[in-house]
Amino acid sequence: MSDTTAYLLTLACPDAPGIVAAVANGIAGLGGNILSNAQFSEPSIERFCMRMRYEAPTQEPDAMAATLRDGLPVDDDIELVVHEADYRTPTLLMVSKYDHCLRDLLYRWHAGELPVDIRMVVSNHWDLQEVAANYHVPFVHIPVNRDTKATAEAKLMELVDEHDIELVVLARYMQILSDDLCRQLEGRIINIHHSFLPGFKGARPYHQAWERGVKVIGATAHYVTADLDEGPIIDQDVERVTHAHTPDDLAVIGRDVERIVLSRAVRAHAERRIFRFADRTVVFS
Amino acid sequence: MSDTTAYLLTLACPDAPGIVAAVANGIAGLGGNILSNAQFSEPSIERFCMRMRYEAPTQEPDAMAATLRDGLPVDDDIELVVHEADYRTPTLLMVSKYDHCLRDLLYRWHAGELPVDIRMVVSNHWDLQEVAANYHVPFVHIPVNRDTKATAEAKLMELVDEHDIELVVLARYMQILSDDLCRQLEGRIINIHHSFLPGFKGARPYHQAWERGVKVIGATAHYVTADLDEGPIIDQDVERVTHAHTPDDLAVIGRDVERIVLSRAVRAHAERRIFRFADRTVVFS
Amino acid sequence: MSDTTAYLLTLACPDAPGIVAAVANGIAGLGGNILSNAQFSEPSIERFCMRMRYEAPTQEPDAMAATLRDGLPVDDDIELVVHEADYRTPTLLMVSKYDHCLRDLLYRWHAGELPVDIRMVVSNHWDLQEVAANYHVPFVHIPVNRDTKATAEAKLMELVDEHDIELVVLARYMQILSDDLCRQLEGRIINIHHSFLPGFKGARPYHQAWERGVKVIGATAHYVTADLDEGPIIDQDVERVTHAHTPDDLAVIGRDVERIVLSRAVRAHAERRIFRFADRTVVFS
């Protein structure tokens, strides 16, 4: 008797009758059994997406994907991927001087909460080298100024290619990326913005929030696009505040929200729960 | 060309390979298209449950259910039901003197938030007759004391039968039901308990909570069983409180939690999102 | 022995040493005892505010206020008011067609949660007359169109004056008020905006929120100023949403947030917990 492995299938394609039956039959044909399934169809653009866990006799994921794709009742614009369920997404973290998101991601990865493989930490400063070292993760210093931005980004992309990085996380990285880099990494680069977007775009959002006298502050994790602070939102959360909090207090409170929201977004991405439809995301729970 | 109708299928059965494929093929065979699907398999008891919305050429729901059941790869212990998606569950509300849950359910029903058909309000007091009347719902007074409990419960069951009631909601009904009645209505009677179960079972939970000095109070909606305050939990929520709140303050704050939790539980039941496995519930979001 | 009454003192004045001692001594001189006290000093504008509950032999509140004011170590820009603690703020509610905030405020008032005296409901439509009638509150219909706006607002101000209204609540009132009316009612008119300001100002915020793909929606209660959607924020809250919610779903979910936030703001105002400093509010908990 052959061994059995758990797999994770993600599918995005034009909506049409019979897709679920086709996939379910395909998996039955592979000798498999569906463990869980989530699906959604966005009416405004008639696009279907599905995330399915199944177990089957151990086979090559790409071969299974090809078999399943052939059985679909649609022909074009199909994104169908199969991974082993315990696949860990190769990930690179970018930071500057703030350490709370970095520490949180490293801790959760270390504790087994995040199915990622953190291959390195890149920073434009040296400050957080020790934090990376404590978790035995390589730390690469790539300084950036106006004149060296293009070189620095080229160096980053070299690292991404060399280490097969599939996810870049801006864990409070304080440099604006070029449009070109955003496009190259589209769909695989996540940022944490320290405000409840679309409120308080731009710089110093906690000061903006204080000035406006808001009673709730928040943070937003989103995919990075060339349009700053406008990329598709992955997750958001908030915390209540009062008149007695100073802008510095808001920043302290905000750190807790930032690290929780960013870690949820990274987990959702690494667990392949997110689908992008134009400017919006589907995030299966 | 025939008309199309949206249907809602719920299925609970022993777990086995091929169930999703069987249902998906069955629906394709009926000319249908799956709109959404949620499924869960409880490993500890190897039972599978599924809630699927689909559209298909208009047919008799029971006939479709029989067809789909025949296609399943399991034989026994199958609960498979098909309803038209816009089906409204015939519902009876029971109250005593507290009005907040009653008002909330009537309002949400009136506003179209709850797919129920509220056929009557039953109470052991006259106090809330006007509230029912404001929403043009019949109000039936069934007084209860130690000597008349059996008669009162018989009268209630008569109403349930006569009006084809499928869901009874105890919206702060302050009488304990007999074990026999609990069994007769098992799985179709929901209670709101004004504490965060399993903390503070029994009477006067807000006083108990105050005595214990808790910093968060809650409410719990659950199916009623003969085991008081121990039925399967459907939903719970909480609100933060402080030392400055008196037991009466806790009761006021608790009212908001109670009405939100109860309305969510009623909606989940009426939308057929809940499956019971022994003492626990699966509630699809 | 004279009777004792509970009083509520509010004070806003320039910050200076000795204010608390002066008030505490003044109350001791009146034979009183402080029950609770909250105070805050806004450093950026060096203004102090205080809310104190005390009991004292029954006296005229205005006379006590004068005595206490005389004892202060500052001379100008003093707002010091004493009310009996059980004072109920005369209130007028304005609505259009949405009924959820109106029902919620009437219910909470009826249940004793809000120290207001709701003297009438004013609307530019007839739809909600029955809701007001159910609570035995007078309903005044003041139709508004482009040509009659000035007349309608004059009629409103007549009612405000005639009935000694101290608080006007826009409970989803769908007309924009003139700058002149906003100024006349400044500091005593509260609006509920159905978004998490400053995000999604203007019309159809739930559609805006859906378009942007946010994962949390909110509502904001604020004082009305001539600057639309920019008045000082009193309270805000949020609810999590997902990709599966339509704009209509967001509106339904938002209703619960709106009514909770508005009722909290009205209660805070009526309990005299709010102080306005420029564009921000202090709200004592």
Add this chain to the structure above:
Amino acid sequence: MSDTTAYLLTLACPDAPGIVAAVANGIAGLGGNILSNAQFSEPSIERFCMRMRYEAPTQEPDAMAATLRDGLPVDDDIELVVHEADYRTPTLLMVSKYDHCLRDLLYRWHAGELPVDIRMVVSNHWDLQEVAANYHVPFVHIPVNRDTKATAEAKLMELVDEHDIELVVLARYMQILSDDLCRQLEGRIINIHHSFLPGFKGARPYHQAWERGVKVIGATAHYVTADLDEGPIIDQDVERVTHAHTPDDLAVIGRDVERIVLSRAVRAHAERRIFRFADRTVVFS
């Protein structure tokens, strides 16, 4: 001109008229100015408590405390303490093998969020030595078994005395302390219990919670008393969960709640915001 320092006064005493005036006059007499003030009077036991920040010409805190105490209109059962506002409570952390609470407390202390002086980490295991070392905090290993418990506790108390420890934090320390030790450290030892007390006392609370099918899990920070899991509650919080979470998932989710609740409790204690009245706490926000 003398220098000015910020001080923090805490007072608990029998309730009586004139206390606030007495303290305010005392501070004025010291040349001081009140910055903020919170007070509460528990009616059931007629005890008053107050936390006041003020600035005054630099003096010996104990001398000021004596002066202020003399001015009070009550004689006995007075606890009045003055500290410099930037005082950092000498603290000892106890852990076993779980690291999430330890890391969180060390991080927040390092980031300046907690006014404590963490003088050492004590553990009955060696596992977390490196975590302490990363923050340059001494790590003391005190093994415990049935036979050595008395010796181990004596060793702990030696450390407490030798290092002037004022607060002991059980950051998921997995040994039960003797009644005697609980009494010696009463009021200065805080525990985090990984359930929403009073639900799920005792061992393996996440398994208990899963068995019961709860929809919300929580954590509770409380002072340790000889009565296990029954000490006065300081703070609690919760997170929503679903049927799909396993007991292990609940433990992972619970870790976030535990560390947030424990850090809030430690901060409240170190900021001297907590007063104990019998089995309950007052926690000023």
